[in-house]
Amino acid sequence: MCLLSFLVYFVLYKNGLFVRTKQGRSLGGRLKKGVMNLFYGFFRGIRAYGPAFRILQSRKFSWFFIFPVLLLVLFFIGGEWLVASAGNSLSGFVQQKIAAWVEGISWLSWLVDTAGFFIRFMIKLLYLFLFFTFGGYLVLILMSPVYSWLSERTERELTGKDYSFNARQMLWEVGRGILLACRNMVFQFLISFLLFLCSFIPLVGLLTPFAMFFVSAYFYGFSFIDYAVERKRFNIRKSTAYMKKNIGMVMGVGAVFAFSLLIPWVSILACCFVSLFSVVAGTVIVNEMQE
Numbered sequence: 001m002c003l004l005s006f007l008v009y010f011v012l013y014k015n016g017l018f019v020r021t022k023q024g025r026s027l028g029g030r031l032k033k034g035v036m037n038l039f040y041g042f043f044r045g046i047r048a049y050g051p052a053f054r055i056l057q058s059r060k061f062s063w064f065f066i067f068p069v070l071l072l073v074l075f076f077i078g079g080e081w082l083v084a085s086a087g088n089s090l091s092g093f094v095q096q097k098i099a100a101w102v103e104g105i106s107w108l109s110w111l112v113d114t115a116g117f118f119i120r121f122m123i124k125l126l127y128l129f130l131f132f133t134f135g136g137y138l139v140l141i142l143m144s145p146v147y148s149w150l151s152e153r154t155e156r157e158l159t160g161k162d163y164s165f166n167a168r169q170m171l172w173e174v175g176r177g178i179l180l181a182c183r184n185m186v187f188q189f190l191i192s193f194l195l196f197l198c199s200f201i202p203l204v205g206l207l208t209p210f211a212m213f214f215v216s217a218y219f220y221g222f223s224f225i226d227y228a229v230e231r232k233r234f235n236i237r238k239s240t241a242y243m244k245k246n247i248g249m250v251m252g253v254g255a256v257f258a259f260s261l262l263i264p265w266v267s268i269l270a271c272c273f274v275s276l277f278s279v280v281a282g283t284v285i286v287n288e289m290q291e
Contacts, residue, residue, distance in 0.1 A: 041251075044248075065276070068276065071272055072269060083124050091116040094119055139271055140177070141182070147227050148170065224254065224257070224279050228283040229242055254278070
Protein backbone atom coordinates (compact mmCIF):
# COMPACT_ATOMS: atom_id res chain seq x y z
CA MET A 1 0.00 0.00 0.00
CA CYS A 2 2.87 2.33 0.86
CA LEU A 3 4.55 1.57 -2.44
CA LEU A 4 1.42 2.41 -4.43
CA SER A 5 0.91 5.60 -2.43
CA PHE A 6 4.49 6.62 -3.11
CA LEU A 7 4.06 6.05 -6.86
CA VAL A 8 0.86 8.11 -6.96
CA TYR A 9 2.43 10.91 -4.93
CA PHE A 10 5.57 10.89 -7.08
CA VAL A 11 3.55 11.27 -10.31
CA LEU A 12 1.43 14.08 -8.85
CA TYR A 13 4.40 15.90 -7.33
CA LYS A 14 6.56 15.68 -10.46
CA ASN A 15 3.74 17.17 -12.50
CA GLY A 16 3.15 20.09 -10.21
CA LEU A 17 -0.09 18.84 -8.68
CA PHE A 18 1.36 19.16 -5.20
CA VAL A 19 2.90 22.46 -4.20
CA ARG A 20 4.08 22.92 -0.63
CA THR A 21 3.86 26.08 1.41
CA LYS A 22 6.57 27.19 3.83
CA GLN A 23 4.73 25.27 6.54
CA GLY A 24 4.89 22.10 4.38
CA ARG A 25 1.15 21.89 3.72
CA SER A 26 -0.26 20.91 0.31
CA LEU A 27 -2.52 23.40 -1.41
CA GLY A 28 -5.87 21.71 -1.94
CA GLY A 29 -6.96 24.24 -4.54
CA ARG A 30 -3.83 23.60 -6.57
CA LEU A 31 -4.45 19.86 -6.42
CA LYS A 32 -8.06 20.25 -7.53
CA LYS A 33 -7.00 22.44 -10.45
CA GLY A 34 -4.31 19.96 -11.37
CA VAL A 35 -6.76 17.05 -11.42
CA MET A 36 -9.18 19.04 -13.55
CA ASN A 37 -6.38 19.88 -15.98
CA LEU A 38 -5.45 16.19 -16.06
CA PHE A 39 -8.96 15.19 -17.13
CA TYR A 40 -9.25 18.07 -19.56
CA GLY A 41 -5.95 17.15 -21.19
CA PHE A 42 -6.94 13.48 -21.36
CA PHE A 43 -10.15 14.11 -23.27
CA ARG A 44 -8.43 16.71 -25.40
CA GLY A 45 -5.93 14.04 -26.42
CA ILE A 46 -8.74 11.69 -27.40
CA ARG A 47 -10.55 14.43 -29.36
CA ALA A 48 -7.41 14.88 -31.46
CA TYR A 49 -8.31 11.58 -33.15
CA GLY A 50 -11.16 13.35 -34.94
CA PRO A 51 -8.87 15.51 -37.11
CA ALA A 52 -6.45 12.57 -37.34
CA PHE A 53 -9.19 10.41 -38.86
CA ARG A 54 -10.09 13.07 -41.42
CA ILE A 55 -6.45 13.58 -42.40
CA LEU A 56 -5.67 9.89 -42.86
CA GLN A 57 -8.86 9.33 -44.85
CA SER A 58 -7.82 11.96 -47.38
CA ARG A 59 -6.26 10.96 -50.69
CA LYS A 60 -2.90 12.48 -49.73
CA PHE A 61 -2.52 10.21 -46.72
CA SER A 62 -4.60 7.07 -47.29
CA TRP A 63 -1.71 5.23 -48.94
CA PHE A 64 0.10 5.19 -45.56
CA PHE A 65 -2.11 2.22 -44.68
CA ILE A 66 0.09 0.11 -46.97
CA PHE A 67 2.83 0.09 -44.32
CA PRO A 68 0.83 -1.70 -41.58
CA VAL A 69 -0.12 -4.35 -44.14
CA LEU A 70 3.53 -4.89 -45.06
CA LEU A 71 4.47 -5.05 -41.38
CA LEU A 72 1.81 -7.66 -40.67
CA VAL A 73 3.10 -9.78 -43.57
CA LEU A 74 6.60 -9.45 -42.10
CA PHE A 75 5.32 -10.48 -38.67
CA PHE A 76 3.55 -13.53 -40.10
CA ILE A 77 6.38 -14.78 -42.32
CA GLY A 78 9.21 -13.83 -39.96
CA GLY A 79 7.42 -15.17 -36.89
CA GLU A 80 6.57 -18.50 -38.48
CA TRP A 81 10.15 -18.91 -39.72
CA LEU A 82 11.63 -17.97 -36.33
CA VAL A 83 9.36 -20.31 -34.37
CA ALA A 84 9.88 -23.19 -36.81
CA SER A 85 13.67 -22.79 -36.89
CA ALA A 86 14.07 -22.45 -33.12
CA GLY A 87 11.57 -25.23 -32.42
CA ASN A 88 13.08 -27.72 -34.86
CA SER A 89 16.66 -27.00 -33.76
CA LEU A 90 16.00 -27.27 -30.02
CA SER A 91 13.58 -30.19 -30.26
CA GLY A 92 15.97 -32.07 -32.56
CA PHE A 93 18.82 -31.60 -30.05
CA VAL A 94 16.70 -32.75 -27.09
CA GLN A 95 15.21 -35.68 -29.02
CA GLN A 96 18.72 -36.83 -29.93
CA LYS A 97 19.79 -36.77 -26.28
CA ILE A 98 16.65 -38.58 -25.08
CA ALA A 99 16.95 -41.18 -27.86
CA ALA A 100 20.48 -41.96 -26.72
CA TRP A 101 19.32 -42.16 -23.11
CA VAL A 102 16.40 -44.56 -23.76
CA GLU A 103 18.21 -46.62 -26.38
CA GLY A 104 17.30 -50.27 -25.91
CA ILE A 105 14.33 -49.46 -23.65
CA SER A 106 11.41 -49.92 -26.02
CA TRP A 107 8.67 -48.94 -23.57
CA LEU A 108 10.26 -45.47 -23.17
CA SER A 109 10.60 -44.73 -26.89
CA TRP A 110 7.47 -42.56 -26.75
CA LEU A 111 9.43 -39.96 -24.77
CA VAL A 112 11.36 -38.94 -27.89
CA ASP A 113 8.38 -37.73 -29.91
CA THR A 114 6.59 -36.39 -26.84
CA ALA A 115 9.58 -34.27 -25.81
CA GLY A 116 9.92 -32.90 -29.35
CA PHE A 117 6.25 -31.93 -29.49
CA PHE A 118 6.37 -30.35 -26.03
CA ILE A 119 9.42 -28.21 -26.85
CA ARG A 120 7.98 -26.98 -30.16
CA PHE A 121 4.71 -26.15 -28.41
CA MET A 122 6.45 -24.26 -25.57
CA ILE A 123 8.56 -22.22 -28.00
CA LYS A 124 5.46 -21.21 -29.93
CA LEU A 125 3.72 -20.33 -26.66
CA LEU A 126 6.74 -18.26 -25.55
CA TYR A 127 6.77 -16.46 -28.89
CA LEU A 128 3.08 -15.60 -28.60
CA PHE A 129 3.53 -14.41 -25.01
CA LEU A 130 6.45 -12.12 -25.89
CA PHE A 131 4.70 -10.96 -29.05
CA PHE A 132 1.50 -9.95 -27.30
CA THR A 133 3.38 -8.51 -24.29
CA PHE A 134 5.91 -6.39 -26.18
CA GLY A 135 4.28 -6.37 -29.61
CA GLY A 136 3.12 -2.77 -29.20
CA TYR A 137 6.68 -1.55 -28.81
CA LEU A 138 7.87 -3.84 -31.58
CA VAL A 139 5.40 -2.05 -33.85
CA LEU A 140 6.71 1.33 -32.64
CA ILE A 141 10.31 0.35 -33.35
CA LEU A 142 9.77 -1.18 -36.79
CA MET A 143 7.39 1.58 -37.92
CA SER A 144 9.56 4.41 -36.61
CA PRO A 145 10.69 5.61 -40.08
CA VAL A 146 7.06 5.70 -41.24
CA TYR A 147 5.94 7.59 -38.12
CA SER A 148 8.64 10.23 -38.54
CA TRP A 149 7.65 10.78 -42.16
CA LEU A 150 3.91 10.75 -41.40
CA SER A 151 4.28 13.27 -38.56
CA GLU A 152 6.24 15.62 -40.81
CA ARG A 153 3.67 15.33 -43.61
CA THR A 154 0.87 15.99 -41.11
CA GLU A 155 2.53 19.16 -39.82
CA ARG A 156 2.98 20.34 -43.40
CA GLU A 157 -0.73 19.73 -44.01
CA LEU A 158 -1.72 21.64 -40.87
CA THR A 159 0.66 24.60 -41.04
CA GLY A 160 1.92 24.73 -44.62
CA LYS A 161 5.47 24.58 -43.28
CA ASP A 162 7.68 22.57 -45.61
CA TYR A 163 10.67 20.59 -44.39
CA SER A 164 13.31 19.89 -47.02
CA PHE A 165 14.43 16.27 -47.09
CA ASN A 166 17.58 15.63 -45.09
CA ALA A 167 18.77 12.03 -44.89
CA ARG A 168 20.90 12.72 -41.82
CA GLN A 169 18.02 14.40 -40.00
CA MET A 170 15.69 11.56 -40.96
CA LEU A 171 18.11 8.97 -39.57
CA TRP A 172 18.44 11.03 -36.38
CA GLU A 173 14.65 11.18 -35.93
CA VAL A 174 14.28 7.45 -36.58
CA GLY A 175 17.10 6.62 -34.16
CA ARG A 176 15.59 8.87 -31.51
CA GLY A 177 12.17 7.25 -32.01
CA ILE A 178 13.66 3.77 -31.56
CA LEU A 179 15.66 4.87 -28.51
CA LEU A 180 12.60 6.42 -26.87
CA ALA A 181 10.48 3.34 -27.63
CA CYS A 182 13.08 1.09 -25.94
CA ARG A 183 13.41 3.51 -23.00
CA ASN A 184 9.65 3.75 -22.51
CA MET A 185 9.28 -0.02 -22.77
CA VAL A 186 11.77 -0.53 -19.91
CA PHE A 187 10.13 2.12 -17.70
CA GLN A 188 6.66 0.79 -18.42
CA PHE A 189 7.73 -2.76 -17.61
CA LEU A 190 9.32 -1.73 -14.29
CA ILE A 191 6.34 0.35 -13.16
CA SER A 192 3.88 -2.32 -14.31
CA PHE A 193 5.85 -4.93 -12.36
CA LEU A 194 5.63 -2.82 -9.20
CA LEU A 195 1.92 -2.35 -9.75
CA PHE A 196 1.58 -6.10 -10.28
CA LEU A 197 3.15 -6.69 -6.87
CA CYS A 198 0.68 -4.21 -5.38
CA SER A 199 -2.20 -6.18 -6.94
CA PHE A 200 -1.85 -8.79 -4.17
CA ILE A 201 -2.87 -6.17 -1.59
CA PRO A 202 -6.62 -6.45 -0.81
CA LEU A 203 -8.76 -3.70 -2.38
CA VAL A 204 -5.68 -2.05 -3.92
CA GLY A 205 -5.52 -4.95 -6.36
CA LEU A 206 -8.88 -3.89 -7.80
CA LEU A 207 -7.36 -0.61 -9.01
CA THR A 208 -4.14 -2.12 -10.36
CA PRO A 209 -5.44 -3.03 -13.86
CA PHE A 210 -6.64 0.55 -14.38
CA ALA A 211 -3.34 1.95 -13.13
CA MET A 212 -1.39 -0.33 -15.46
CA PHE A 213 -3.56 0.72 -18.39
CA PHE A 214 -2.93 4.44 -17.81
CA VAL A 215 0.77 3.84 -17.28
CA SER A 216 0.97 2.13 -20.66
CA ALA A 217 -1.16 4.89 -22.22
CA TYR A 218 1.29 7.52 -20.94
CA PHE A 219 4.39 5.82 -22.34
CA TYR A 220 2.75 5.01 -25.68
CA GLY A 221 1.50 8.58 -25.97
CA PHE A 222 5.01 9.82 -25.14
CA SER A 223 6.41 7.90 -28.11
CA PHE A 224 3.78 9.17 -30.55
CA ILE A 225 3.89 12.83 -29.53
CA ASP A 226 7.68 13.00 -29.49
CA TYR A 227 7.82 12.86 -33.30
CA ALA A 228 6.20 16.30 -33.39
CA VAL A 229 8.01 17.64 -30.34
CA GLU A 230 11.42 16.68 -31.75
CA ARG A 231 10.99 19.06 -34.68
CA LYS A 232 10.69 21.88 -32.14
CA ARG A 233 14.36 21.13 -31.36
CA PHE A 234 13.56 19.63 -27.96
CA ASN A 235 16.19 17.25 -26.65
CA ILE A 236 15.05 14.17 -24.74
CA ARG A 237 15.20 15.96 -21.37
CA LYS A 238 13.05 18.85 -22.61
CA SER A 239 10.71 16.41 -24.31
CA THR A 240 10.30 14.50 -21.04
CA ALA A 241 9.53 17.75 -19.19
CA TYR A 242 6.96 18.63 -21.88
CA MET A 243 5.25 15.24 -21.48
CA LYS A 244 5.15 15.56 -17.69
CA LYS A 245 3.65 19.02 -17.95
CA ASN A 246 0.93 17.70 -20.27
CA ILE A 247 0.52 14.25 -18.74
CA GLY A 248 -3.26 14.12 -19.28
CA MET A 249 -2.96 14.98 -22.96
CA VAL A 250 -0.20 12.40 -23.41
CA MET A 251 -2.31 9.68 -21.77
CA GLY A 252 -5.29 10.63 -23.95
CA VAL A 253 -3.28 10.17 -27.15
CA GLY A 254 -1.79 6.90 -25.93
CA ALA A 255 -5.02 5.50 -24.47
CA VAL A 256 -6.57 4.68 -27.87
CA PHE A 257 -3.47 2.73 -28.91
CA ALA A 258 -3.28 1.00 -25.50
CA PHE A 259 -6.94 0.03 -25.80
CA SER A 260 -6.35 -1.49 -29.25
CA LEU A 261 -3.80 -3.83 -27.64
CA LEU A 262 -6.55 -5.18 -25.36
CA ILE A 263 -8.71 -6.43 -28.24
CA PRO A 264 -8.61 -10.26 -28.09
CA TRP A 265 -6.94 -12.15 -30.96
CA VAL A 266 -6.52 -9.14 -33.24
CA SER A 267 -4.60 -6.76 -30.94
CA ILE A 268 -1.47 -6.56 -33.09
CA LEU A 269 -3.53 -6.27 -36.27
CA ALA A 270 -5.53 -3.42 -34.75
CA CYS A 271 -2.60 -1.56 -33.19
CA CYS A 272 -0.63 -1.53 -36.47
CA PHE A 273 -3.36 0.59 -38.05
CA VAL A 274 -4.35 2.54 -34.93
CA SER A 275 -0.73 3.66 -34.47
CA LEU A 276 -0.97 5.76 -37.63
CA PHE A 277 -3.92 7.66 -36.17
CA SER A 278 -2.01 8.06 -32.89
CA VAL A 279 0.98 9.67 -34.63
CA VAL A 280 -1.27 12.09 -36.51
CA ALA A 281 -3.27 12.85 -33.35
CA GLY A 282 -0.05 13.58 -31.47
CA THR A 283 1.09 15.97 -34.20
CA VAL A 284 -2.31 17.67 -34.34
CA ILE A 285 -2.46 18.34 -30.62
CA VAL A 286 1.12 19.64 -30.42
CA ASN A 287 0.34 22.15 -33.14
CA GLU A 288 -2.93 23.11 -31.46
CA MET A 289 -1.08 23.93 -28.25
CA GLN A 290 1.33 26.18 -30.13
CA GLU A 291 -1.45 28.28 -31.64
